[in-house]
Amino acid sequence: MSTSAEQFDRDARGEFARLGRTRVHRGELLRHPVYTRFLHWSVAIFFILSLLTGFAIYSPWLFRWLAPLFGGGARTRALHPWFGVVFEIFFLFQFINWFGPMAWTAADRRWMRRIKAYATNEEKLEAEDVGFFNAGQKLYFWVIAVSGLLFLITGLLMWFADSMPRWIVVVSYVLHDIAALVMLGGLIIHIYEGTAHQPGTFRSMIDGTVTEKWAWTHHPAWYRAVTGRDSRDAYERERRRQRERQRVLEEGERDMRESS
Numbered sequence: 699m700s701t702s703a704e705q706f707d708r709d710a711r712g713e714f715a716r717l718g719r720t721r722v723h724r725g726e727l728l729r730h731p732v733y734t735r736f737l738h739w740s741v742a743i744f745f746i747l748s749l750l751t752g753f754a755i756y757s758p759w760l761f762r763w764l765a766p767l768f769g770g771g772a773r774t775r776a777l778h779p780w781f782g783v784v785f786e787i788f789f790l791f792q793f794i795n796w797f798g799p800m801a802w803t804a805a806d807r808r809w810m811r812r813i814k815a816y817a818t819n820e821e822k823l824e825a826e827d828v829g830f831f832n833a834g835q836k837l838y839f840w841v842i843a844v845s846g847l848l849f850l851i852t853g854l855l856m857w858f859a860d861s862m863p864r865w866i867v868v869v870s871y872v873l874h875d876i877a878a879l880v881m882l883g884g885l886i887i888h889i890y891e892g893t894a895h896q897p898g899t900f901r902s903m904i905d906g907t908v909t910e911k912w913a914w915t916h917h918p919a920w921y922r923a924v925t926g927r928d929s930r931d932a933y934e935r936e937r938r939r940q941r942e943r944q945r946v947l948e949e950g951e952r953d954m955r956e957s958s
């Protein structure tokens with residue numbers, strides 16, 4: 699990434715930090731600053747608008763009920779490429795924002811070999827070497843980057859179809875639709891991962907914070923980097939705390955039974 703892009707990203711983070719606020723309480727860590735949250739939700743909104751208008755164009759029979767939401771068939775067709783262009787612009791800024799933490803490492807290759815255990819929740823804790831993003835998250839990011847490029851090229855070719863050879867337009871339709879289906883599949887998994895599969899993740903994109911427990915459970919290497927503490931120690935401390943709590947509860951119940 700060029701230094702001017704990095705400088706732009708740093709300046710934007712600074713500007714947005716002044717516009718919005720992120721409160722980090724005791725026992726919490728800052729995960730996503732205001733600028734990152736702004737970009738994420740802008741990308742998400744314009745991607746979903748592109749998806750909905752795209753579906754209405756792709757299959758008017760199945761998605762007939764979608765076109766009226768955007769002012770009818772003709773307007774839906776006219777709006778779709780513009781939603782797509784705005785999505786591309788926001789994603790470009792998000793790409794610059796996350797390019798660093800999305801770099802693929804040896805730890806990610808090891809994570810991919812454990813993907814089944816991750817999906818089935820076999821392990822209580824992530825491996826020690828999982829950093830700010832795990833390999834699954836990085837994969838999703840790079841799928842969006844490649845699909846985004848494909849959307850842009852094929853979208854422009856279809857937009858200006860009159861001045862293109864027919865076969866190029868036909869191939870563009872196929873590639874555009876394949877990219878959209880891949881992205882839809884990815885989005886369904888992404889929403890599940892960001893909400894139900896990992897409770898405590900969704901708030902990171904709302905108020906920007908996560909609990910320390912969330913951090914040492916899912917991203918131990920990141921936890922170690924920002925706190926200087928070991929995730930295994932934190933886990934053992936938490937287990938001792940829970941055992942002690944359980945013991946006190948049981949003692950209390952026993953005392954109550956004996957005194958009644």
Ligand code: HEM
Pocket residue numbers: 729738741742743745746831834835836838839842885888889892893899900901902903
């Ligand atoms: C609409 C529902 C969505 C929800 C609930 C959601 C939720 C989240 C959350 C909570 C994170 C932070 C994960 C973390 O810090 O570990 C995140 C990250 C991310 N989101 Fe979304 N998101 C949504 C839509 C989208 C869309 C439409 C896109 C792009 C087309 C997108 C792209 C990303 C990417 C690339 C990341 C970073 C990698 C990852 O965590 O997978 N998100 N999202």
